[in-house]
Amino acid sequence: MPDPKRPHSSVASNFQADADRLFVRSAARAIHVLSAFHDADGPLSLTDIAAKAEIDRSAAQRLVHTLMSLGHIRRSADDRGYLPGLRLLDHTHDTLRLDPVVQVATPVILEMRKSLSERIDFSLYDETRVIYALRMQSKRETFYATLVGHSVPTFCTAGGRATLSALPVAEAREIIDRFPLHQYTSQTNIDPDSIMERLEKARRDGFALVENEFVMGEVAVGVPILNRQGRPLGAIHIAGSLSEWSVEDFSRSTAPIAQEAARAINASF
Structure with missing residues (x-):
């Protein structure tokens, strides 16, 4: 059963960045990478993440590596793709408790x-x-x-x-x-x-x-x-x-x- 679409388009972010001098594009791209998992039904490859986040594969690789280092993305158990990291649950907990x-x-x-x-x-x-x-x-x-x-x-x-x-x-x-x-x-x-x-x-x-x-x-x-x-x-x-x-x-x-x-x-x- 499909969920309502959760927005993560980089196109929208680009428009926002053009109009907002405080907007940080690199932070937005990291969020887009995490948002790539919204509609996934299993682990995603780098190519999948790049396509869903609307960025090139090289940028996706750098962002995924950074987010993995911080525990926000992890390798799947079969080592064939990526999944959201457990540390994202810390943010969910903070959102709900506060x-x-x-x-x-x-x-x-x-x-x-x-x-x-x-x-x-x-x-x-x-x-x-x-x-x-x-x-x-x-x-x-x-x-x-x-x-x-x-x-x-x-x-x-x-x-x-x-x-x-x-x-x-x-x-x-x-x-x-x-x-x-x-x-x-x-x-x-x-x-x-x-x-x-x-x-x-x-x-x-x-x-x-x-x-x-x-x-x-x-x-x-x-x-x-x-x-x-x-x-x-x-x-x-x-x-x-x-x-x-x-x-x-x-x-x-x-x-x-x-x-x-x-x-x-x-x-x-």
Whole structure:
């Protein structure tokens, strides 16, 4: 299942560098090398990294060597390519432990687990996608579904629609029009006008409800986390199986819990 595209184009960086005298191109190229692994399904060769980072092979070799020396890239076990280094996890840890929203949300999400046995997630808003920061798993999970840092699109997921519903209508529409509306399942809604109608319903209800659009057989409720200006910071998601729940029973049982938790988090911002 494809993830939303995470930008790392060197072309965009070149434009930024032209307009910003403080912009360091070499640092940007190092980030592009690390970003080459975003869509990889295994180790990458130098040629792969150069192509994905949009730099020549010689530059890729120098940058990979430097990043290997710092522990941010490593050789694969079969010595046929490169993988992200373990020291990148230090940065992930720093991001999560220092993020004020995650700090406030964590005890609230842990308290929710006492009331629910379904999957509970907390994500951070990033316009066309939300990025999972906390994950409380249920008994039905896949490898990727358990990983912090996994991202999903805003246009067809409960947490994503919850965040978009908190935006002004014109801004939400611009984000939807900007994102390639990929059909993740046979029931994914890829009609912009219909998605906007779903956002309006989520705005009225105070939560977004999605069934079968991102994962077949799954129903999910999403509630936005907002700052004092009403801007989305992230979302609480609760997901269940349609083999165990009707849509109506799931939303009736979980939406009030998610809304109460969101109010507790929002009070801090």
